[in-house]
Amino acid sequence: MKKFFIIIYILTSLHFSINTIAQHQEILDKPTVWKEKSNGKIDSISILNAFKNGHFSGHFRYFFMNTNNEKGLSDYYANALGGGVKFETAKFHNFQFGVSGYYIFNIGSSDFTEKDSITNAPNRYEVALFNIQNPSNKDNLSRLEELYLKYNYKNSTVTLGxxxxxxxxxxLQDGRMRPTEVNGIWVDFNEIKKTKINLGYLYGISPRSTLKYFEVGESIGIYPTGVNPDGTKSDYTGNLDSNGIYVFGVQNESIQYLKTVLWNQYVENIFNTALFQMDYNYTLNSKSKLLFGFQTTYQTALNFGGNKDQSKTYFQKNSNSQTFGGRFGWKNKTLELTLNYNRITAKGRYLMPREWGRDPFYTFMPRERNEGFGDVNALMTKLHYTHPKKAFKSQLAVGYFDLPDVKNFALNKYGLPSYVQTNADIRYEFQGLLKGFDAQLLYVHKFNLGETYGNKNYVFNKTNMSTINFIVNFNF
Known part of the structure; x- marks a missing residue:
């Protein structure tokens, strides 16, 4: 609590002393967690003026979550309330400084220290609204989030911190109270027409549902780790060595209606992942389009995958994985209907630390992932409606996920059986007196389709369960 008030005091003091003059995002979208306004002011003549002409942003969120498991297994609920502020200076010789902090209150929830009496497994979803490293912590939930120096060059930026x-x-994977954040240097280069280039070196990660930054190696394994390919419990938490993550990305739209994306992520000493994606919009008439998409990823281990002791490594030595997927759809000004497919081949598990982000696949559905699996066939259809005034949006999605048997440890890291998932998502952005508020209602149900061998550990918090989320945001 004390740390939070210190953050608020500093930021509020800045506001009154020098400024008297003045939940879910798609991958690759510019982060808009704070919804701060673009600061296009002319370069300030002094550091003092840069602070005086800076601006504050605020974000408050209420989050209710309730999970209902199969009869006889434990159910959970949580109420979380949080708020924070961000300050960013105006430009001074093209430089800007930014800082933000956030605090979360547990205002009434289940006891997350109590495990399910049948499976002896802990809560999965609700605890992630707070601090997964200390489920009993209900008071000291403050977090320093951003602290950076940014240099602006024409349409491009270089950000350090x-x-x-x-x-x-x-x-961001911002399906809880706060998103995942990183520490490093990031280049956003936009000087080539219809082309965006990104370069980055990251040496720290602050995963969603934690309160601090971690070095790259130690950030892997904060979330549940599943099992090794031989079925023994994974033991890579705290045992991985990496000097950081090198990221390169290119997005090009020089061909009309076609967007191509290439990403390569090199996690020193652990693994490398490359992604290629193409999305094409074919215009049928002035009101509608056909949508086509293709995506593939390829992964390979580096050295020993993080640790010479293969019982303590993340990515098994000499192993690799490959995925490919496609999308076909139709859209007009209010409706978008897509059919999506993704295949993870049987070459190996697709691995990407869950602490870092969500799956990039066309078939991704909130509240579950296909990371940690191989030999997967996923099929998902989604209908999205946007009101002409864009204040109201709704989405219905149904997915079928054919996974390896839960005892096929080499290709099923988390013991998740095949399942069908349905999501219903409604969002509303208020206007008039309540402008700045938005609300979301998300309902998820997962039906089991796989063999569980009478072991409820393959069911609890995985299938034959539902979760309902109600979220209210206020941004200023």
Whole structure:
């Protein structure tokens, strides 16, 4: 609590002393967690003026979550309330300084220290609204988030320090109270027409549902780790060595209606992942389009995958994985209907630390992932409606996920059986008196389709369960 008030005091003091004059995002979208306004003011003549002409942003969120498991297994609920502020200076010789902090209150929730009596497994979803490293912590939930120095050059920027990113593999994954953030240097180069280039070296990660930044190696394994390919419990938490993550990305739209994306993520000493994606919009008439998409990823281990002792490594030595997927759809001004497919081949598990971001696949559905699996066939259809005034949006999605048997440890890291998932998502952005508020209602249900061998550990928090989320945001 004390740390939070110190952050608020500093930021509020800045506001009154020098400024008297003045939930879900798609991958690759510019982060808009704070919804701050673009600061296009002319370069200030002094550091003092840069601070005086800076601006504050604020974000408050209420989050209710309730999970209902199969009869006989434990159910959970949580109420979280949080708020924070961000300050960014105006430009001074093209430089800007930014800082933000946030605090979360547990205002009434289940006891997350109590494990399910049948499986002895802990809560999965609700605890992630707070601090997964200390489930009993209900008071000291403050977090220093951003702290960066940014240089602006024409349409491009170079940012050094703690910041928000939204890439194919490292992204906000903001389905809880606060998103994942990174520490490093990031180049956003936009000087080539219809081309965006990104370069980055990242040496720290602050995963969603934690309160601090971690070195790259130690950030892997904060979330549940599953099992090794031989079925023994994974033991890579705290045992991985890496000097950082090198990221390169190119997005090009020089061909009309076609967007191509290439990403390569090199995690020193552990693994490398490359992604290629093409999305094409074919105009049928003035009101509608056909949508086509193709995506593939390829992964390979580096050295020993993080640790010479293969019982303590993340990516098994000499192993690799490959995925490919496609999308076909139709859209007009209010409706978008897509059919999506993704295949993870049987070459090996697709691995990407869950602490860093969500899956980039066309078939991704909130509240579950296909990371950690091989030999997967996923099929998902989604209908999205946007009201003409864009204040109301709704989405219905149904997905079928054919996974390896839960005892096929080499290709099923987390013991998740095949399942069908349905998502219903409604969002509303208020206007008039309540402008700045938005609300979201998300309902998820997962039906089991796989063999569980009478072991409820393959069911609890995985299938035959539902979760309902109600979220209210206020941004200023």
């Amino acid at each position: 703690k910041q928000l990113l939204n890439t194919s593999f490292i992204n």
